[in-house]
Amino acid sequence: MAGEKRRRDMGRIGFVAGILAATLAWGQPVLRSTDPVVNGGSYAPGIAPGSIFVVFGTNLGGPDVVLNQSLPMRPELGGVSVRFTPVGGGTAINALMVYTTRNQVAGLLPSSAAPGDYNVTVTYNNQTSPAARVSVVARNFGVVSADSSGGGQAQVQNYRTGTEWDLNRVARGRLGQYTTAPANPGQVLVIWGTGLGADSASDSNGGVSQNFTANTRVILAGREITPAYAGRSSGLPGTDQINFTLPADAPAGCSVPLQVRIGDSYSNTTYIAIAAAGRNACQHPYLSEQTLVRLSEGGTMVTGSFALLKQSTSVSVQGMALDMVTESLSGSFQRVGVGGLADVSEGMDMPSGACQVYRSRGDQDVLLLGPPPVQPLDAGAQLTLNGPNASNIAVPRDADTRAYYKSLAQTTSFPGGIPGLPGGLPNIPGLGSSGSPVIAQGTYTLRGTGGADVGAFSATVTVPQPITWTNKSSISNITRSSGVTVTWSGGGSNDLVSIMGTSAQRVGGTDTRPVYQAVVFNCITNASARTFTVPASVLTQLPADAGPEGMSVLGIQQFGDGQNGRFTAPLTAGGNTDFALFNFSIGEMKSVSYR
Incomplete structure (x- = not known):
């Protein structure tokens, strides 16, 4: 029976492990503006009848965590209740409460709720929040x-x-x-x-x-x-x-x-x-194995991850063809637990041929580079890059993300010209350009003098000859149910290739820095494979229409498998990084239509 209890207890872990820390000042409950009510497992929008959901906001409950620890479930817990009212009219539905705390509460949406749009409110101490519109769907595991x-x-x-x-x-x-x-x-x-x-x-x-x-x-x-x-x-x-x-x-x-x-x-x-x-x-x-045991037992590891990124992009913007080449260096030292292992491994520990699909919200940098580190470490105010076309280039630490980033070069052109300008101006090379190209075949060195958490270090990576996307011009309209095959030439024996794509709908931001809600896929294989077919089971998860302000792209990226560019950095608290890598990532991306 003890083993059965431990097995069943696992069903509760995760639904309550993410409860936020409480603070001491209260006012009217307010739900957060973006995705205020999400699935209790995936933290994605869309609530299924009979499922556990989580509400995020402020002043949603009391200072202490209150857990429902008995059956039957009740519609009120710790003075908190959650109500779903059909937007189109009808009887309101009271959720059954799972736990409450100040900025996060969880409940169960009764199975009687029909799919559709609902106005959701949270009431605490007789104060009710403004309503947030939430979609109820038949299923969303x-x-x-x-x-x-x-x-x-x-x-x-x-x-x-x-x-x-x-x-x-x-x-x-x-x-x-x-x-x-x-x-x-x-x-x-x-x-x-x-x-x-x-x-x-x-x-x-x-x-x-x-x-x-x-x-x-x-x-x-x-x-x-x-x-x-x-x-x-x-x-x-x-x-x-x-x-x-x-x-x-x-x-x-x-x-x-x-x-x-x-x-x-x-x-x-x-x-x-x-x-x-x-x-x-x-x-x-x-x-x-020692590090893996530590992660399994709830501990953390310290990693360093830096990359030279060169991206060639061909997209259509409001009917105009835009070609852009960007070069940058980014990365960080950070402390992660077992939950962050896949992210810091950057696909190098995924089985060759495997694909992943995930949802992301953010600007183009977030979609391409991922979110900033959760627990970044200080290795100094700036790092220094040297190598072909690079002489003592300073790579500063961003004050907000606390990661290191340097834009090295950018070249923008309109191959078909800009409609309405004199003579059509068939090409405008250099428009929006900055800096001279840096990333080329050869060896680069990244150095840091040390900071509060990480001591002085030096890392080198050898950038190989880039691969060539050989069937790029023939891919434009992709039938999701048929999959898509990408082919390339070149690539070394220690290189990996990522085939990635996204269908992203604009949901906010500014014209110069739009924010997208995106579905992204990423498939990993060896460069020596020379071909990869993204299966229909992956592509059908992408929205077919990203909308007039959306972004639908397909790309191919070449990077090292972790052998080239490995280094060790000392920690000021003692010991060294568990793993650190200075890598390269060179790729191409183009606009496509997912149908």
Whole structure:
């Protein structure tokens, strides 16, 4: 029974682990302006009937965390209630409360809620927030992640016996009362999440009356697997579990992409660790087993990640062809836990041929480079770059993101001219240009004199001859249901290639710095493959129409596999970085139409 309790307790982990710290001043509850109500597993918008959701805002509850610890579920907890009122008219629905704290509350949307738009309000101490419009959808499964971010390491269990379960992690260890281990091919796994769909028997008392197995598929590194069971977990209202068996030929790795499809709805992408039977840890290309054990047991590691980035982009802007080449250097030292392992590994620990799909919100820099580091470390006010075409170029530390960034060069031109200007001006080379091209074949050195967290260091990387996208001109209109094949030539034996694309709708920002809501895919393979087909299962997750102000692109990126550019930096608190890499990333991108 103790093993069963630990297994069932896992269904609660993640829904409450991300509770924000409380503060002491109160006023009227206010929901945040962007995605105020999200799925309790994926933290994505779109709430399914019978699922657990999270509300973000200010003054939503009291100073202490209040958890619902008994059944039946109740519509009020700690003086907090959440109400869904149909926009088109009808009876309001009171959510059943899961937990409350000052800036974040969670509840369960009763299965009686019909899909549609709702005005959602939070009431605390008889004060009600302004309403926020939220969409209720038939299904929107969210996989719970280890750090409650909606990404990174999935909250998955590996079945050993009827009373023994391991928490899926990158190495054998112990995390509190739980044992940890990577999964083995042929082993049964349990995915925890919420949002499979309505099941009224579960709402208040945790019963089970629906089975969603027939329409549910687990997607492991792009391969669909039919689960043995998909539905509510008995005794845990709103909590879904999906049981499936790893294929005997499942790919090994520390960051194997995991996703769930139910009908035509796809979950967030998370990752699991898979290792051959008898191994104590998954095989990571550069992290030691000792570091992997530390991550599995809740510890952190220190990494350094820097890259020379050269991007050639051909897009259409309001009917005009725009060619742009940008060069930059960016990176940071940071402290991360197991949830951030996939991000800092930058695809180098993903199985070759695997794809990931994720949702992102931000400007073009965020979509291409990712968000800034969560726990950045100080290695000094600036770094220095030297190499071909680069002599003591200062790379400053950004005051806001605390990461290092330097724009090296930018060249912009309009190959077809600008309509309406005299003579059509067939080309305007240099328009919007700045700096001289820096990145070329050769060896570059990045140095730092040290700062509060990281001491003096020196890193070198050799930039190879870039690959050539050989069928770029023939790709323009992409039928998502047919997939798309990309071919290239060149590339060294230690190079990897990323085929990436996005369909992004503009949701805000300014004309010079628009903000997008995007679906992004990224597939990794070896440069020596020379060809890769992005499957329909990936492309169909992209919106077909990005809108007149949107952005739909396809690109190919060449980067090192982690052997070229590795370095070590000392930490002022003692010890060294667990892994640090100075890499290169050279690629091309073009506008396409996803249909």
